[in-house]
Amino acid sequence: MAKNLVIVESPAKAKTIEGFLGKDFLVRSSFGHVRDLSKKQLGVDIEKGFLPIYEISPEKKKVVADLKKMTGDAEIVWLATDEDREGEAISWHLAETLDLKDENTKRIVFHEITKTAILEAIAHPRKIDRNLVNAQQARRVLDRLVGFELSPLLWKKVKPALSAGRVQSVAVRLIVEREEEIKEFKVVSAFRVTAEFEVPTPDGPVMMEAELSRKFDTRDQAYAFLEKCKDAKFTVSGVETKPSKKSPAPPFTTSTLQQEASRKLGFSVSKTMLVAQQLYESGKITYMRTDSVSLSKMALAMAKEEVAKIFGDNYVKVRQYTTKSKGAQEAHEAIRPSYMNHPEISGDNSQQRLYDLIWKRTIASQMADALLEKTTITIDISNSKEVFLARGEVIKFDGFLKVYMESTDDEENDENGHILPPIPVGQGLTASEINAVQKYSTLPPRYTEASLVKKMEELGIGRPSTYAPTISTIQKREYVIKADKEGVKRDYIILTLKKAVIKESIKTEKAGYEKAKLFPTDIGTLVNKFLMQFFENIMDYNFTASVEEQFDKIAAGKSIWAEVIRDFYFPFHEQIELTQKKTIKFTGEKLLGVDPKTEKNVFVKIGKYGPMIQIGDTESDEKPRFARLGKEYTIETVSLEQALDLFKLPRSIGEFEEAEVTVGVGRFGPYLKHKNTFYSLPKTDDPAVIILERAIEVIGEKRLINEKKTIKEFAEDPSLKVLNGRYGPYIAVGKINYKIPRSKDPASLSLEDCRKIIGDSGETKSKSTRKVTRKKS
């Protein structure tokens, strides 16, 4: 048996480290946290000074049992979890759950996964830092208290199964407020004037574009200016050349990798993380959940060598970056290739593309600045105080630009580029063409998943390991949806002065097209309004930053964690109780108008199952009528006519096989109902206009699929069927399903065989519970 057991967080890391250490060391992983607050209850005993009630996470039972066995045999247990708040807590939880003895337990940390770094760490062990652990407990307990007291309030006041939390609710707020900004934004237009000048050079005339120093608010002003240009003289009055430089962006963190992969490769944040995980597990890149931009000494040396080899010594510039982002804990390196001398790797297309991005970014970060020369030529206009400016940029030395240029979120980005011809001051120029083009101001852009992550990081909310899950949570709760927005056509005016004549033309452009952007839903907007009204303190963009300050004090031993929590909790809990008593239901109800037929009020509001239309008052004696508001409408935009149309469903569209066919819209979209069977309508069919013939087609298609699905039926027992499902053949009895053993051929089973399989499998109970837990996750 090995004398030493080293425990790290990640199995991939364990494998690497085991290679560095001798036979006396076994290295295993805890797979992250092994314990958490009890899931079923609040998990915090408030009366006992906020005592946390911990449980071994169900999926970690086996990990803990295995580790326990091994720690019993080891002489020394080395807790080598990450050097940050969570890592320290993981070590402490391990020590507690594994019953580790103080005298043979050592805590070590290392920042790079190299043999020397690890041997160095082993030479300098320490004890678990209880202050840091307490800071983590405070963080954990606070999040639980906020989440588990706010969410049930939402179930009561707004809609069941909603959620709120320190991180997710602020993320939703950002999206809701951006939408409000867009709604309030006033689009204005202005006329941008550009001129094409003819510049005489020894090799003949060259064209040069210049822009007027001001824009005109109206068409008439622009027209008047062009009119003046007809007999103006244009003279170069200044040529200014300034050297400038560009520096490379720092190596990737989780957040910047997600942003660049989104901009350059079009990956969603979850796709980026999935592919990065694959690269990490196959040893091609370093750890992908990090907030640090620093590179290890070894990585710097490797990068330097690689840059010199490929581009030459004059392209080398070794740089160590420092992290500026709020709340960074820097337990890992930046995300970089494991081996800098591998510009390409094997793997699927996504892996290769993401790796390429990481390789280039890392290499570029260790390269020289690009040296530029920026030139501005000023052209006076004889009869106007305005001037034309021509801007040019010349790259004198490309440096890191040889490899990599960071993208920006700005959609318009065409400022730099062209080279200007040499030209003396005093030179007269002729304008071959002057254009005044109407330009509209652009709306504030909606967030993409990646730009939301960027904003969250700026505010210090969320961590590298939670950016992707948070974004999927707020979509799963239907607070926001990711969607494309069609552009709208609009006209713009162009005035062109050419050969002393001004021509006016009108062109159309498509404006405001957006792809894969985050839009708030009615529910997201309503929940945000509720939380902003009653819990503005939690929703404050600085809330996380200020509690982090408190946690830092705990970590430094200057505050007691339970006191910090106490000071937060009691006023917060008071707010919860007050809101509980004070407010009635928060439905976002809006009066749409009056139904002309019944003369009753028509409302739109959020109900138990989402947005809906209601005809008739809730207080009246007569029961109101309800209709679900489909995803194609919003509370904001739905009209009275559209709302009333929804009550035309369900409707009968005729008879088929001597039974009525009805069409309606339900929980899962439009459906047909025939002989008590439901048939989902494809998206291409509109329930408002569908006719019987088409309905029969849909029913026929569904029957055909069902036929293929059924392998065997038995006349003696119609409730029992052998079916072909997603995971292969199975036996269905009512709503309970049974696995068919591999050894049996499903097509040749008799009723007796089936009953025997059902009898043998026995444990239907465990099956159903498993199904429930799966649903939760």
Place this chain on the structure above:
DNA sequence: CAGTGAGCGAGCTTCCGCTTGACTT
């Protein structure tokens, strides 16, 4: 999955941050 909605009431939902492997009937 299953096609509701008020009201009655039981029993369910929920947080953030660490980490991957489930094996689906």
